[in-house]
Amino acid sequence: MKEISQAELEVMKVLWRQAPQTANQVVEQLADASQWHEKTVKTLLNRLVGKGAVSFEKDGRAYLYSPVLQQPEYQLRESQSFIQRVLSGRLAPLLAGFAEQQQLKAEDVAELKQLIAKWEQEQK
Amino acid sequence: MKEISQAELEVMKVLWRQAPQTANQVVEQLADASQWHEKTVKTLLNRLVGKGAVSFEKDGRAYLYSPVLQQPEYQLRESQSFIQRVLSGRLAPLLAGFAEQQQLKAEDVAELKQLIAKWEQEQK
DNA sequence: CATTCACTATTACAGATGTAATCTTTGATA
DNA sequence: TATCAAAGATTACATCTGTAATAGTGAATG
Numbered sequence: 001m002k003e004i005s006q007a008e009l010e011v012m013k014v015l016w017r018q019a020p021q022t023a024n025q026v027v028e029q030l031a032d033a034s035q036w037h038e039k040t041v042k043t044l045l046n047r048l049v050g051k052g053a054v055s056f057e058k059d060g061r062a063y064l065y066s067p068v069l070q071q072p073e074y075q076l077r078e079s080q081s082f083i084q085r086v087l088s089g090r091l092a093p094l095l096a097g098f099a100e101q102q103q104l105k106a107e108d109v110a111e112l113k114q115l116i117a118k119w120e121q122e123q124k
Numbered sequence: 125m126k127e128i129s130q131a132e133l134e135v136m137k138v139l140w141r142q143a144p145q146t147a148n149q150v151v152e153q154l155a156d157a158s159q160w161h162e163k164t165v166k167t168l169l170n171r172l173v174g175k176g177a178v179s180f181e182k183d184g185r186a187y188l189y190s191p192v193l194q195q196p197e198y199q200l201r202e203s204q205s206f207i208q209r210v211l212s213g214r215l216a217p218l219l220a221g222f223a224e225q226q227q228l229k230a231e232d233v234a235e236l237k238q239l240i241a242k243w244e245q246e247q248k
Numbered sequence: 249c250a251t252t253c254a255c256t257a258t259t260a261c262a263g264a265t266g267t268a269a270t271c272t273t274t275g276a277t278a
Numbered sequence: 279t280a281t282c283a284a285a286g287a288t289t290a291c292a293t294c295t296g297t298a299a300t301a302g303t304g305a306a307t308g
Binding site (some may be wrong): 003005006007008036037038039040042043044047060061 | 284294295296298299300303304305306
């Protein structure tokens with residue numbers, strides 16, 4: 001799988017929220033947030049198909065697009081490469097970055113606690 | 125400060141380990157690890173100077189290069205942007221992935237606990 | 249059935265990036 | 279002092295990216 005660019009990632013996010021979707025559905029969602037022209041979004045969709053990250057099936061005149069690459073896999077892969085490349089293999093600086101942004105919500109903390117509990121179970 | 129590309133980052137890492145260094149010192153360290161031609165490394169150094177991430181002072185015929193952008197700042201900035209761009213501001217999915225791959229280390233968990241403790245302090 | 253739309257496919261083009269090669273300058277050497 | 283060699287500066291060139299515009303095609307409409 002080829003690398004996915006930043007602009008392409010925004011398109012993937014839309015497809016990850018819901019799939020399949022027509023090009024126009026994707027365009028609409030991105031028009032709000034990003035000011036992108038319809039043609040731009042369609043180019044990005046095409047490139048993603050070329051890269052094997054998105055597939056489509058015909059539905060009459062239009063196509064229905066779906067992600068091939070799934071978000072959890074993408075996030076894991078990118079995180080691992082980011083941690084190696086930028087953080088020299090250490091997760092801690094990333095957590096620190098998170099802390100400084102002060103954007104932890106109660107819900108997140110609960111989730112993190114659960115993760116820790118599970119992890120500690122497995123260590124025994 | 126402009127973005128630093130992946131190849132440029134490798135040059136920064138060498139300068140972060142030690143500074144100042146001549147172009148040739150940098151070249152030598154990268155020749156081992158990366159197969160880069162001398163000219164390539166010098167181009168990267170130049171681009172980094174152009175981007176304001178590296179400075180130099182003359183030392184006779186050669187230049188001595190030093191990082192302007194420091195590694196901790198770079199790591200923090202990149203981490204925050206990565207958290208937003210790739211993780212949509214949420215840490216849990218990433219950690220879940222790591223846990224699943226048994227890549228979560230005790231050190232990471234300790235850091236995570238601290239993060240949570242700090243958060244809980246702030247809530248009071 | 250001919251024409252027009254609405255889609256997709258193809259093409260465009262400038263700036264960034266990877267990866268060097270060539271040009272210019274200047275200190276070192278014969 | 280004239281020449282050479284090594285540093286940095288400039289130029290090169292294919293890809294990738296961001297951001298569209300234009301061309302082609304088949305389904306819907308008059």
